[in-house]
Amino acid sequence: MRGTTTSSRYITWGFVIGTLAAWETGVYFWDIPVYLLPPPTLILRTLVQNAPVYLQSSLVTFGEALLGLCVGTSIGVFIAVLVTFWPTLEHGVMSLAILIKSTPLVAIAPLLTIWLGFGWQPKVVITALVTFFPVLINVLVGLQTIDSGLLDLFRSWRASRWELLWHLRLPHSLPYIFAALKVSTPLALIGAIVAEWTGASGGLGRLMWLAYTNLNLPHLFAAIFILAAAGIALYRLTTQVERRLAFWYLSSQ
Amino acid sequence: MDIHVKNLVFSYPHSSLTVLQGINLYIPSGQFVAVIGQSGCGKSTLLRLLAGLLRPTHGEIHLNGTEAHPHANTPTLAWMGQSPALLPWLTAYQNVAMALRFLRNGNPPLMSPAEALSRVGLAAYAHEYPHRLSGGMQQRVALARLLVQGAPVWLMDEPFAALDELTREHLSNTLLDLWLWLHPTIIWVTHHIYEAVRLADRILVLSPRPAQIVEDIPVVLPRPRDENHPGFNAYVTQLRKALFATNLQGGLTYAGHDDE
Numbered sequence: 328m329r330g331t332t333t334s335s336r337y338i339t340w341g342f343v344i345g346t347l348a349a350w351e352t353g354v355y356f357w358d359i360p361v362y363l364l365p366p367p368t369l370i371l372r373t374l375v376q377n378a379p380v381y382l383q384s385s386l387v388t389f390g391e392a393l394l395g396l397c398v399g400t401s402i403g404v405f406i407a408v409l410v411t412f413w414p415t416l417e418h419g420v421m422s423l424a425i426l427i428k429s430t431p432l433v434a435i436a437p438l439l440t441i442w443l444g445f446g447w448q449p450k451v452v453i454t455a456l457v458t459f460f461p462v463l464i465n466v467l468v469g470l471q472t473i474d475s476g477l478l479d480l481f482r483s484w485r486a487s488r489w490e491l492l493w494h495l496r497l498p499h500s501l502p503y504i505f506a507a508l509k510v511s512t513p514l515a516l517i518g519a520i521v522a523e524w525t526g527a528s529g530g531l532g533r534l535m536w537l538a539y540t541n542l543n544l545p546h547l548f549a550a551i552f553i554l555a556a557a558g559i560a561l562y563r564l565t566t567q568v569e570r571r572l573a574f575w576y577l578s579s580q
Numbered sequence: 581m582d583i584h585v586k587n588l589v590f591s592y593p594h595s596s597l598t599v600l601q602g603i604n605l606y607i608p609s610g611q612f613v614a615v616i617g618q619s620g621c622g623k624s625t626l627l628r629l630l631a632g633l634l635r636p637t638h639g640e641i642h643l644n645g646t647e648a649h650p651h652a653n654t655p656t657l658a659w660m661g662q663s664p665a666l667l668p669w670l671t672a673y674q675n676v677a678m679a680l681r682f683l684r685n686g687n688p689p690l691m692s693p694a695e696a697l698s699r700v701g702l703a704a705y706a707h708e709y710p711h712r713l714s715g716g717m718q719q720r721v722a723l724a725r726l727l728v729q730g731a732p733v734w735l736m737d738e739p740f741a742a743l744d745e746l747t748r749e750h751l752s753n754t755l756l757d758l759w760l761w762l763h764p765t766i767i768w769v770t771h772h773i774y775e776a777v778r779l780a781d782r783i784l785v786l787s788p789r790p791a792q793i794v795e796d797i798p799v800v801l802p803r804p805r806d807e808n809h810p811g812f813n814a815y816v817t818q819l820r821k822a823l824f825a826t827n828l829q830g831g832l833t834y835a836g837h838d839d840e
Contacts, residue, residue, distance in 0.1 A: 476665035483631050483659030483735075484682035494678065498669050575668040575709055 365545040370552060373545040380534070385553055387530040391447050392519040395454020396512060402455060403462025404504070411470045411496065412488060428460040432521050440526040450527070454518035458511040465507035469500025502576040505569040512561040516554060581644050581656060581732035581765055583607040583630070588639035590625055599625045601790030603639070607782075609732070610763040614770055614780035616819065618827055622791030623769045624737050630767060631659050631735045643733070658731035658764075662738045664718035666710040672697060672721045673706040679725045690730030700724045700754055716747035723751070727758060736768040740775075748772075752779055760803075773823070777815045778805050785819065787826040795822045 347367045353359070354366040361369065374381060406424065410417045432453065439449035473495060481491055523532025531550045538546035570577060585605040591598045599622045607613055617623045628634045630641060640647055643656055658679075666675045676693035683689060691699075697706050700720040710718055719739065726734060739755075740748040756779055759766060770776055776783050777799060785795035797818065801811050 474663065474665065476661045476663035477667070479628075479631075479633055479661050480659060480665045482633050483657065484679070485632075486682060490682075494681075495667070498667070501669075573669075575711060578709075578711055 362542050362544055365548055369545050370548045374549045374552065377546075377549070381531075381549065381553060384529060384531045384534050384550075385557070387447070388516075388519050388523065388532060389557065391450035391522070391530065392454055392515040394447075395451040395518060396458050396515040398451060399455035399458030399511065399515070400462045400504070400508070403459040403507070404466050406459070406463050407466040407470055407500075408492065410467060411492075424460060424463055427456060432457060432518065433525075436522050436525040439522070445526050445528045450519050450522040450530070453522040454515045457514045457518040461510045461514070462504065462507040465503040466500045469503030470496045473499055502569075502573045505565065505573055508565045508569075509562060512565055513558050516558055516561070520554065582609045583733065583765060583767075584642040584645070585630075586640045586642070588626075588629060588641065589637045590622075590629060590634065591637050598790040600629070601792055603791070603793060605784070605793065607765060607767065609765055612759055612766045612768070612779060612781045614768050614776035614783045615786060616770055616773065616776050616783055616823065617786030617791065618788060618823065619771065621786050621788040621826070623786050626786070626791065627735050627737050627767060627769050630733075631657055633659075656731055657733045657735055658726045658729040660722055660726045660734065660736045660739045662741050664710070664715075664722040666718055666721055668710050671707050671709055672702060672713065672724075675710070675721055676725045676728050679729050683729060689728060691728060693724070693728055696724040696728040697721070699727060699758065714747075716743055716751060719743060719747075719751060720754070723754065723758070727762075732764055734764045734766045734768075736766065738769050738771070741771070748775070755779070756803075773816055773819045774807065776819065777801075777812055778807065783815075783819065785822045785826065794826060795819075797822075 351366045351368060354364055365373075406420055410420055435456065436449070436453055439452055443449040443452065470492075477495060481495055486494070519530070520532040520535070523530040524536050527533040531553060535547055535550045538544070538550065583605070584607075585603055588600055588603040588605075589598065590600040603626060615623045615626065625634065629636050666672075667678065670678065673693050676696050680689050680693070694703070694706060697703055700723050702717060702720050702724065705713060705717060710721070713721065719742075722739070726736075740751050743751065752775055768780065780799055783795075783797045783799060784793050785797070786792065787794045795818075797815070799815060801809065801815070805812060
């Protein structure tokens with residue numbers, strides 16, 4: 328997404344509008360029933376007519392996703408620092424992390440709903456569980472692949488491990504954190520939705536589940552549209568913040 | 581500050597290879613010492629031991645008569661390596677200022693980062709990030725960072741080796757000016773014979789592993805030194821011969837471990 332030119336922006340929009348137009352035309356041309364595939368104009372109309380409901384549900388879901396993302400990212404960074412400080416922990420901690428990572432989301436989500444109820448808590452836990460792993464893996468690389476010349480310099484200054492962490496290792500892992508966030512922000516949305524799907528008192532996932540059980544495809548697609556837009560927006564936001572904070576990395580490429 | 585190295589021996593843990601074998605060395609305060617030897621001979625290891633980056637297997641290093649401890653928080657030794665080792669997220673000024681954080685003796689610093697940068701000719705580039713600077717300029721920032729520490733001993737591990745001929749000459753002139761101004765004790769590892777003769781008071785030639793001092797040559801030439809001076813070439817010839825001899829000797833024992 329770096330250095331987007333005006334022409335590539337036109338191409339992107341052209342592609343989006345072209346796809347929607349083809350979709351709309353296809354639905355009318357082949358006379359596809361609305362319970363199989365609603366046309367985009369109907370989906371957009373549904374969105375506008377139910378704007379307050381979608382807005383309120385979106386806020387619930389995005390709130391859960393962002394909170395979970397923050398928790399997951401913090402845990403990922405924390406574990407990476409822990410393993411960097413005590414390398415003997417690496418094997419055990421990484422095994423546990425991979426175990427958590429490879430347990431299917433759909434298996435944990437209902438359990439957490441049973442334990443923690445229909446509120447926001449299980450959603451945040453699920454989102455944190457799916458987002459901590461990419462952060463952990465990337466930040467671990469960032470913390471440990473320090474140039475030996477820099478390590479020599481800091482050792483010649485007799486820097487403590489905390490000074491080494493604060494002045495060298497953490498800033499060096501910033502680009503790695505952003506690489507992880509580009510993967511984990513979309514995962515956070517998925518995590519929140521899947522968690523809501525297994526039982527929730529609010530949110531886009533619950534709307535989708537209701538729409539699905541009633542075969543109300545315009546409502547289902549409306550939620551998908553919102554999620555797609557949110558995914559793109561969050562990715563853009565991540566790259567914007569990255570450009571501000573990890574500028575040295577991007578401009579030295 | 582003088583340096584006294586007594587019977588220094590170093591081998592890596594779990595390795596039968598002895599890198600340094602019984603180095604004895606006295607360096608008086610303010611001397612500019614070049615350490616020369618073929619690649620992988622252990623000259624960097626000697627410097628790293630002096631810097632406290634490695635612990636000696638046997639032997640002692642005394643600074644001004646007291647034994648140096650690798651974990652002592654004394655800002656007596658300033659280190660400069662082969663790469664500029666600048667923090668890419670900090671400007672030239674901030675990189676130099678970073679060194680001041682680690683001066684823990686509470687004394688006011690010898691000079692400000694701005695002054696250090698202007699001493700190496702980078703006053704105009706203080707607020708540039710490293711990726712905007714050329715390799716030579718980055719190494720100048722590293723030199724300013726060395727300077728700002730106000731240390732009485734400078735340990736330099738082939739600091740200009742990665743630079744082109746002309747840039748290297750400019751930088752070594754800057755280094756010479758700084759030395760003439762502050763007179764720190766400099767121990768400077770190099771494999772460049774001309775540069776060693778041009779800059780140093782004294783040149784130590786190291787044989788390959790286990791490293792031993794095979795020649796200890798005082799350079800008595802007036803400064804500024806002229807490469808066309810007959811005395812200059814005599815030193816170059818002497819060093820060439822000494823290095824060639826270590827090369828023949830080392831050909832059999834060199835195990836291919838290159839620490840540089």
